[in-house]
Amino acid sequence: MATAAPRAWERVLARIESDLLDGRLTPGQRIPGERALAGELNVGRSSVREAMRVLEALGVLRAQTGSGPEAGAIILTRPTGGMSALMRLQVAGRGFPVPDVVRTRVILETSSVSELAARTEPVDLSEVDGLLDAMDAPELSRQEFLVLDAQFHLALTRAAGNQVVTAMMSGLRDSIETYTGRIAAALDSWEDTANRLRAEHRAIAAAVRDGTADLAGERVAAHIRGYYAAATPEE
Amino acid sequence: MATAAPRAWERVLARIESDLLDGRLTPGQRIPGERALAGELNVGRSSVREAMRVLEALGVLRAQTGSGPEAGAIILTRPTGGMSALMRLQVAGRGFPVPDVVRTRVILETSSVSELAARTEPVDLSEVDGLLDAMDAPELSRQEFLVLDAQFHLALTRAAGNQVVTAMMSGLRDSIETYTGRIAAALDSWEDTANRLRAEHRAIAAAVRDGTADLAGERVAAHIRGYYAAATPEE
Numbered sequence: 001m002a003t004a005a006p007r008a009w010e011r012v013l014a015r016i017e018s019d020l021l022d023g024r025l026t027p028g029q030r031i032p033g034e035r036a037l038a039g040e041l042n043v044g045r046s047s048v049r050e051a052m053r054v055l056e057a058l059g060v061l062r063a064q065t066g067s068g069p070e071a072g073a074i075i076l077t078r079p080t081g082g083m084s085a086l087m088r089l090q091v092a093g094r095g096f097p098v099p100d101v102v103r104t105r106v107i108l109e110t111s112s113v114s115e116l117a118a119r120t121e122p123v124d125l126s127e128v129d130g131l132l133d134a135m136d137a138p139e140l141s142r143q144e145f146l147v148l149d150a151q152f153h154l155a156l157t158r159a160a161g162n163q164v165v166t167a168m169m170s171g172l173r174d175s176i177e178t179y180t181g182r183i184a185a186a187l188d189s190w191e192d193t194a195n196r197l198r199a200e201h202r203a204i205a206a207a208v209r210d211g212t213a214d215l216a217g218e219r220v221a222a223h224i225r226g227y228y229a230a231a232t233p234e235e
Numbered sequence: 236m237a238t239a240a241p242r243a244w245e246r247v248l249a250r251i252e253s254d255l256l257d258g259r260l261t262p263g264q265r266i267p268g269e270r271a272l273a274g275e276l277n278v279g280r281s282s283v284r285e286a287m288r289v290l291e292a293l294g295v296l297r298a299q300t301g302s303g304p305e306a307g308a309i310i311l312t313r314p315t316g317g318m319s320a321l322m323r324l325q326v327a328g329r330g331f332p333v334p335d336v337v338r339t340r341v342i343l344e345t346s347s348v349s350e351l352a353a354r355t356e357p358v359d360l361s362e363v364d365g366l367l368d369a370m371d372a373p374e375l376s377r378q379e380f381l382v383l384d385a386q387f388h389l390a391l392t393r394a395a396g397n398q399v400v401t402a403m404m405s406g407l408r409d410s411i412e413t414y415t416g417r418i419a420a421a422l423d424s425w426e427d428t429a430n431r432l433r434a435e436h437r438a439i440a441a442a443v444r445d446g447t448a449d450l451a452g453e454r455v456a457a458h459i460r461g462y463y464a465a466a467t468p469e470e
Contacts (some may be wrong), residue, residue, distance in 0.1 A: 009288055013320070020327035021413065027328060046281060050288040053244055057289040058321045060328055079328025082321045085248070086314065087399075088294045092255035093262060095312025096399050104399040106344045164331050164339040166250075168403065178256065 010049035013054060015041060020060075020075070030072040033059060058082035080162075083171030091175040098176055102228045105170045105172045106221050109153065112160035112169075114217035127155040128205055137200055144182045145194055150177075152201055154209070156220075183230060197227070243282035243357035250276060250290060254293075256308070265307045266296060293317035298462040315400075318406030326410040333411055337463045340407045341456050344388065347404075351450035354442045363440055364394055370433055375385075377419045380429055385412075391443070418465060431461070 006014065016038070019025040031037075034052075038045045055061045057115040059082035061073040072082055116123055117197040131152040133143060150173050157169045173180075185195050207216035241249060250272070254260040266272075273280045280447055288310055294317035296308040322422075325331040337434045367386040370380060371429045385408050408415075422428050435458040442451035 013292075013324075017324055017327050020324065020329075025328075027330075046284070050285050051280070053285040054289050054292040054320075055324070057248075057293065058324055059330070060324045075328060077325055077328045079321065079325040079330050082325075084287075085292045086317045086321060089248075089252055089255065089290070089293055090312055090314045090317075092252050093260075093295055093310060093312045093453075094255075095262075095294070095314050096402075100397045100399045103397055104403070106399070111346075144391065162335045162338055164335045164407070167331075167343070168324075168339070172399070223261045 008041075008043035009050040009054065011041055011043060011050035012048050013039060016051070016055060017062070022226065027075050027077050029075050031075060032114055033072055035075070042096075057085055079148055079167040080170045081108065083167045084174040086173040087175035096175065101172050101176050105169065106224050108165050108169055108172070109157060109224065110217040110221045112157045113204065113208060113220045114213040116156070116160045117216040119211075119212050123159060125159065125205060125209065127153065131155055131206060132198075132201055135201065140194075141183065142190050144226065145186060146181060149197065156204070177186055180207040183227065187230075197223075201227075243276075243278035244247055244285040245464050246278060246432055247272060247283050247286035250291060251286070253293070260310055264310050266310060267305055292320055314402040314407045318402045320407040322406040322410035327359065328379075331410065333414055334370040336407050336411050337459065340404065341459050343400050343404055343407070344392060344459065345402055345452040345456045347392045347397070348439065348455045349441060350397045351391070352446050352451040353448040353465050354446075358394060358443065360394065360440060360444065363387060363394065367433075367440060370436065375429075377425050378416065378435055381416060381419055386434065391439070415462075418462065422465075432458075435461075
């Protein structure tokens with residue numbers, strides 16, 4: 001990662017990566033204890049702990065509480081949390097401009113939805129349909145609606161089945177959550193917007209079900225761009 | 236990030252994120268010292284240090300060496316390193332299947348290259364051209380060629396100008412670097428492959444220059460799929 005000589009915590013990270021690559025460590029397994037790793041790599045225990053936090057933040061392991069033989073961190077592969085943390089912080093620090101985040105969502109979601117619509121085998125859209133119905137409830141607050149809205153988009157992406165795209169989409173969405181919410185809060189007539197979003201969501205799902213790949217892609221692109229257009233003239 | 240109560244290092248992370256969002260912290264600035272943050276958030280200094288490592292791994296800050304008023308970590312926004320670490324570890328731990336990584340590269344790069352070709356204003360391809368010429372050198376080893384090859388793809392993406400896509404592409408490429416190298420190493424006739432890749436690279440650049448967006452996209456997609464097809468029957 002760095003061009004300088006790797007520091008203690010980076011050596012611990014590199015060691016875990018190579019153990020994963022070689023299959024010496026696999027998901028669900030407990031990683032070697034702090035003391036063992038520190039001794040083996042000749043680094044301080046605090047450096048091992050720092051590397052463990054980094055791995056936890058990247059979604060590669062989950063710390064266990066307690067001590068004794070049952071303690072120790074478990075390897076897992078849950079990239080979503082790490083992707084979300086990375087993107088949120090980069091958007092917060094202006095490393096990722098919001099318009100680039102929105103454009104990237106358009107690219108990935110258009111592709112997912114078109115690919116899904118183009119499939120010849122039947123696609124399971126039960127989760128998507130459930131969310132569409134849930135969003136019809138008239139008593140939903142803006143915030144509640146937006147939570148379901150985010151789940152709808154993620155469910156469509158998940159149905160397409162690419163795990164890298166799913167993690168990226170989730171991170172992209174999380175990184176502009178504050179921004180998305182601010183747009184909703186600033187709208188004079190939330191009811192009109194919610195009704196438009198409901199209709200657009202159903203039209204996207206219908207195009208996927210009908211197998212019209214280009215139309216499904218165009219609809220999802222227009223839907224995302226339309227929402228952010230009010231606030232960002234660039235989109 | 237977690238559903239449980241945030242732990243000490245997570246609270247430090249959340250604090251830095253909100254300081255960035257509010258503009259109290261900006262890129263190039265020094266973040267508050269370890270002791271100050273620990274005191275303010277009522278957490279141990281080791282928790283602050285753990286959070287700093289996480290931020291460093293995510294490309295949000297760079298640790299400074301030395302002590303005194305000049306010491307302390309500097310805020311920066313260099314998402315590439317963090318994205319690369321995250322994706323490499325997730326591929327190593329089987330969280331991201333290699334075919335999904337390849338498919339995601341195809342989606343993002345097709346989109347970048349098509350978008351670039353579709354522009355009406357002139358596009359600066361000098362970096363791309365320089366790399367094409369460098370790859371023509373007959374004495375290049377497989378490894379040297381692959382390094383330039385990676386730079387060529389990244390230069391095309393960078394020319395399109397979406398910083399989120401650029402960071403993602405860089406991470407995707409890094410995460411399957413070992414795998415890419417293994418394919419090259421296993422080829423009987425590297426010379427034939429290198430010549431094919433050279434011709435394909437030039438054809439992609441030509442389509443971008445000619446402004447034929449669909450052709451540029453198709454060529455880049457076929458180029459990436461073709462390379463991995465030998466090793467992964469799914470692609």
